[in-house]
Amino acid sequence: MPIFTRRVRALAVTLAATAGLAVPSPAQAGTSGAFVALSDVAPSILQDIRYDTRHNFVGRRIDGYRRPMCILTRQAAEGLRQAQAQLLKRGYTLKVYDCYRPQRAVDHFVRWAKDLADEKMKAEFYPNVAKDRLFADGYIAEKSGHSRGSTMDLTLVRIPPRFQRPYIPGEPLEACFAPRDQRFPDNTVDMGTGYDCFDPLAHTDNPAITGVARQHRDLLRSTMAAAGFRNLPEEWWHFTLNGEPFPDTYFDFPVSRGSLH
Secondary structure: OOHHHHHHHHHHHHHHHHHOOOOOOHHHHOOOOOEEEHHHHOOOOEEOOHHHOOOOOOOOOOOOEOOOOOEEEHHHHHHHHHHHHHHHOOOEEEEEEEOOOOHHHHHHHHHHHHOOOOOOOHHHHOOOOOHHHOOOOOOOOOOOHHHHOOEEEEEEEEOOOOOOOOOOOOOOOOOOOOOOOOOOOOOOOOOOOOOOOOOHHHOOOOOOOOHHHHHHHHHHHHHHHHOOEEEOOOOOOEEEEOOOOOOOOOOOOOEOHHHHO
16 A cells, blocks of 8 residues: 555544544455455355345345345355365255345344334244344344354255245245245255244254254254354354454445455
8 A cells, every 4th residue: 555545544544533433444445355255265155145135034135235145254254165175075065145244234134123013024034933022032133243244144055956946025934943845945954944033943952953953953063163163052054253353343335246346
């Protein structure tokens, strides 16, 4: 970076700090190269970015998702590449549902959760939870580890992947914890529940999950742990890189290829 440019940025940071304003990080400004597209690092990992679609608990495309792509810190993407290499040897591939999540998307979730009249996706994603309990029960929060760039939601898919039909807005909904052949026909292996299931059955070690679903959860968790990730006990699909590079920073750049440049 030229000396003049560095001085200008330093002056801007000083003025912003003096005024009490938030200072954009290098990643937010698109200059650091700290974030990458997962497809550039591990192209064999499948992507089914649900918040860029209407098939999610809100029922509409979420703010901040401009492209159906997975963005992660470079370290997290390289960790997933390591996990993928091990799973491919066993006849599986990873599939990501969500990766970096901008703060504006989290804000969208919060606004939705406060609108108690909007329950159009309840029958699939939270059939047994009253919407006015989503904050108290921990399903919705004002901050998300995803916004730090090293957390992702993912699952396992058998190779070769089965066809997965698109979600049709307005189609009849089935509970996310219903038997696998009754739920939305995701091409994932049986994990006991669908993705983003607001229910205790989604807890990774719930004793009611047995058989092949238990085996799949354990395989996913052990493989991810070996690659340097830790699981969130309340969500079998949720993993965060140990030693993440931005443990205290919540980013808000949009999910798009342009944000990486």
